Amino acid sequence: xxxxxxxxxxxxxxxxxxxxxxxxxxxxxxxxxxxxxxxxxxxxxxxxxxxxxxxxxxxxxxxxxxxxxxxxxxxxxxxxxxxxxxxxxxxxxxxxxxxxxxxxxxxxxxxxxxxxxxxxxxxxxxxxxxxxxxxxxxxxxxxxxxxxxxxxxxxxxxxxxxxxxxxxxxxxxxxxxxxxxxxxxxxxxxxxxxxxxxxxxxxxxxxxxxxxxxxxxxxxxxxxxxxxxxxxxxxxxxxxxxxxxxxxxxxxxxxxxxxxxxxxxxxxxxxxxxxxxxxxxxxxxxxxxxxxxxxxxxxxxxxxxxxxxxxxxxxxxxxxxxxxxxxxxxxxxxxxxxxxxxxxxxxxxxxxxxxxxxxxxxxxxxxxxxx
Numbered sequence: 622x623x624x625x626x627x628x629x630x631x632x633x634x635x636x637x638x639x640x641x642x643x644x645x646x647x648x649x650x651x652x653x654x655x656x657x658x659x660x661x662x663x664x665x666x667x668x669x670x671x672x673x674x675x676x677x678x679x680x681x682x683x684x685x686x687x688x689x690x691x692x693x694x695x696x697x698x699x700x701x702x703x704x705x706x707x708x709x710x711x712x713x714x715x716x717x718x719x720x721x722x723x724x725x726x727x728x729x730x731x732x733x734x735x736x737x738x739x740x741x742x743x744x745x746x747x748x749x750x751x752x753x754x755x756x757x758x759x760x761x762x763x764x765x766x767x768x769x770x771x772x773x774x775x776x777x778x779x780x781x782x783x784x785x786x787x788x789x790x791x792x793x794x795x796x797x798x799x800x801x802x803x804x805x806x807x808x809x810x811x812x813x814x815x816x817x818x819x820x821x822x823x824x825x826x827x828x829x830x831x832x833x834x835x836x837x838x839x840x841x842x843x844x845x846x847x848x849x850x851x852x853x854x855x856x857x858x859x860x861x862x863x864x865x866x867x868x869x870x871x872x873x874x875x876x877x878x879x880x881x882x883x884x885x886x887x888x889x890x891x892x893x894x895x896x897x898x899x900x901x902x903x904x905x906x907x908x909x910x911x912x913x914x915x916x917x918x919x920x921x922x923x924x925x926x927x928x929x930x931x932x933x934x935x936x937x938x939x940x941x942x943x944x945x946x947x948x949x950x951x952x953x954x955x956x957x958x959x960x961x962x963x964x965x966x967x968x969x970x971x972x973x974x975x976x977x978x979x980x981x982x983x984x985x986x987x988x989x990x991x992x
Contacts, residue, residue, distance in 0.1 A: 625689025628660035633905040635663030635928035638693040643936040648675035664928040703727040719867040741963035753934035757924040759804030766856040777883035782813030790855035798822040801860035866975035872897035877913040
């Protein structure tokens with residue numbers, strides 16, 4: 622198969638879909654790998670490194686899309702890419718279709734095979750290709766939240782960990798049982814903050830309670846408990862996720878007036894539309910804005926801030942699935958039901974039920990197509 626790896630065109634996105642050692646795995650499996658010139662530079666990988674493992678270079682994104690049977694990238698196709706996609710071409714990337722009807726319609730119109738990292742499953746029903754970026758986003762959420770609590774950035778001017786004589790800041794993590802939430806919890810506690818962990822998973826919360834004493838409070842997720850917690854918060858992190866669907870609006874506009882002026886809200890769910898009514902997509906060069914005195918951090922590609930770590934972690938997770946897609950006819954590859962769960966659109970058909978319902982698009986069960 623011919624694999625194409627374009628340079629990401631999303632604003633301030635420095636990751637790449639294949640790092641050299643992963644590209645080498647495709648070459649050794651007998652595939653041709655074409656990398657767009659300079660595509661790896663942002664993540665610290667030179668064109669020469671790709672050439673040294675057997676890849677070939679092409680100068681433009683148009684060249685990559687024209688030649689490739691399968692496109693491997695990091696972020697969803699953007700409008701300049703819509704007309705470059707070809708019928709039957711496999712697009713293997715994060716799609717987050719629930720956040721964009723325009724992209725959904727474009728992929729259906731172009732009759733591509735869209736396989737989304739974020740809906741591929743494993744034996745436990747988890748999301749193995751979403752996990753590494755959720756880990757990064759969860760860890761970064763505390764790091765970025767702590768920065769924007771500084772007065773210079775409009776925050777409350779509090780230090781997350783406090784001092785020997787000053788109480789630490791309070792961090793509220795909504796969705797603390799998910800991958801991003803657990804990683805945010807690890808970093809927040811490591812920075813000596815007081816943490817309120819909110820989740821629907823009572824078993825997980827019960828396992829946390831004895832470990833950290835007064836620095837950690839665990840709370841069952843419901844509206845009353847969330848509102849009570851955010852009133853105390855200096856930093857609120859939301860990592861809520863419904864697989865393949867738009868994020869629920871946990872925080873409404875009227876809730877902001879209940880929060881401390883200068884508190885920070887980090888919305889990890891922004892890729893899926895955001896979990897607050899006031900969330901809107903931002904980028905690394907202008908990551909925050911204030912609504913009713915609350916600083917919002919809603920960067921849609923948070924892991925892109927640490928592209929070398931992120932690209933390698935993502936490739937480690939996606940490589941086995943990509944090799945399977947490249948190495949077998951689709952009817953054979955999709956016998957792997959975990960990979961089939963990643964199929965979002967197929968030759969003009971919508972195979973992701975939550976997005977079909979959200980946008981009023983006819984739904985076709987992928988298991989019926991490949992039974």
